[in-house]
Amino acid sequence: MLKHLFKLIWNKKKENFLLISEVLISFMVIFAVFTLLVHNYRNYKLPRGFDYEQVWSVSLGDLGESKDKDSVGLMHENLRNALKSLPQIKELSFTSSNVPFSSSMYRTRVSYKGKELNTDIYRTEMSYKEVLQMQLVSGRWFSAEDNASAKKSLIIDKCGKEQLFGSGEAIGKMISLDGEEQKVIGVVESFKDKSDFKAPEPAIFTRIDTGNIKNIANILIRVTAGADATFEGKVYKLIASTMKSSNLEIKHLSDLRSSKNKETTIPMIIFFIVAGFLIFNVALGIFGVLWYNINKRRGEIGLRRAIGATASSVSGQLVGEAVVLATFSLIIGSFFAIQFPLLNVFDLPASVYLTAQFLAIVFIYLLVILCALYPGKQAAAIYPAVALHEE
């Protein structure tokens, strides 16, 4: 039966060439759609590793030139004391400008026994973990005992730990960072801070020290649930009067997160609308062409019915023909699609492509069957007497 259908299609390959190429291109479009969907959905499902609700990010702006590190340290202390006295503020931490969901990035290369790793660096304080409610996997966060130690200490996230140490132990190892050996004292859960749709990248947390305090101009504040715009205005005034800043700005991490997510979702939605329109267009086209072909073959169908073929076997044949036609396209399409994981285009894991390819194949089959069902049913309704009489 299937062999017979293949033969039928093969004999008419010239007529079917256009239909095959149309299904082929649709397959590629659908493949792209599903690749995007699968990739983004997988990243979306990954745990975030911290909590952003009720956290504000304060950017102090340009603090002006000619500041020495002592006066910056003093200013930080004044600001901290002033803010801590407000009951709505639970905890706060000074940090480098790469707060979660911001566009700011600070990347560098670290090495461990000759193995190198590109990683994000976050300058933090002892309270940073509390502000973002990060979860420790092993070891500990910074504490007062680090003040006395001769070597600087750092904390790495799970993603970075796996890339640098594999499954081995990380605590106590020395990593070379900023040209000096620093000790790993803790591992935290992977830090997915770029956006909900971006996979976590290696992250290393270090403490703010005299070497970099001049560049620290951001504060993360965890507030209580009752903190509203009036309170925010008060905080703004308080900070502005404590220090001289050119551009003070308070943002909520939840707002930053939604605008960061939009950078992924809006282009995706536009792409889906365009792809959806293309596919709808194609579906109508396939439907029309199949319908027309069936009308052309009334004689043949009438004859089959006359010699005893059942209605379901006639419609089954037509749907089967459409499926075989789609198979031709899908074989060619899969050949192209399989190149993506093989050549590692776009740096996505192979499983994403394979899942997307599987889903795209299912989608195309469903689409073709759906388009063929109605014309098939119509063909089954042909009365042999009427059809044969026309000749």
Place this chain on the structure above:
Amino acid sequence: MLKNYFKIAIAVLKRRKFFTFISLFGISLTLTILIVLTAFLDVLTSPAYPDVNRSKELFINRIVLKSNKENYTSQSPASFYFVNNFVSKMKTPEKIAIHTGRNTTNAYQNNKKMEVELMHTNVSFWEVYQFEFVEGKAFNAQDLENAAQVAVISADTRSKYFGEGALALGKYVEANNIKYRVIGVVKSAPATMIYANSDIYLPYTLAKSGLKGTSLMGEYMVTLLARSTADLPLIKEEYSQLLKKVPHPEKNQEILLSYPDSYLESFTREIFGKGEGSGKDRFFLMIGIFVFLFMLLPTINLVNINVSRIMERSSEIGVRKAFGASSSTLVGQFIVENMILTILGGILGVLLSLLVIFVLNSSNLISHMNLTINLTVLGYSLLACLVFGLMSGVYPAWRMSKLNVVTALKANN
């Protein structure tokens, strides 16, 4: 003759309404998407309020410093030092506007939080950009020199800050804990005016940092207004001469690059630019490839449907051939028929895009964006329509003309 073709085309369209619907649907939606995209590009690049002189303007948005070995590169907008000591001494431009990028800060009014954007400008900014003043006027050279705490705000900011319909002249807006007296209110610039739109405009002398020092990197951008378009190459020449005189003695900063670009080039250079090239050609190439890929599927679909439809008419073709019509006549007829279909689809497409554009404009998705279908956009869509019609008509017509008379006549059933 054409009238005859037209009659036949309409008759054929009426015969198979479902096919007609599919064809028209495909054509009109494809064109709608293309027209909306073109309108969007048009609004981004063509001169409009407040930047009406765009064809006579050049923009300097960034300077690049490289080391000799090119292993160290940094780029940013220019510093005030660079702009004030070198660029503003240029002779060829008629006017030189300088302004910073937008800096966001918060304002709190009536228990509500607002995000406001601040931009520091010079006086020429108000001459180069033709803002329409709803109230008051711009600050003058005297205000600038005295570092008077005055501000020009946009109409949007006025209604957000002072309430709907309130007047703002002489009142105070507060940002960064400093009160500025409002001396002018301008009609809000659309967000698509990437360089000139802001909420609050201040004299640059009020900037708290960046006015001192001799670093070349800073946050100032320049708009050079030429007397006429013929002066543009002269300005470019003068600017490249001027760059040679700018000292940049630091290590790893041996090469200084910067270009005055037209508006479109100032964006394409950032994304596609390589060396001296502005990347404009590559930008157009990318758009071309995108449009081609986008139109490929609907075109194949249309070709497919057309082939089906045309085969349906094999008896008509057989008869005409038997009576001596040449292949080229038949091909011509079919292409004209197809053009009529495409143009019908095109008209529907324009109507649909008017609807989409109306919805987009009234939704205020991008603030104050005003998409329009002007003659340029219409011209491009007509072109797309013709290309579409030709592409989808030629192959079926060729297949038809190859039909054998005998089989064509016999195949009728």
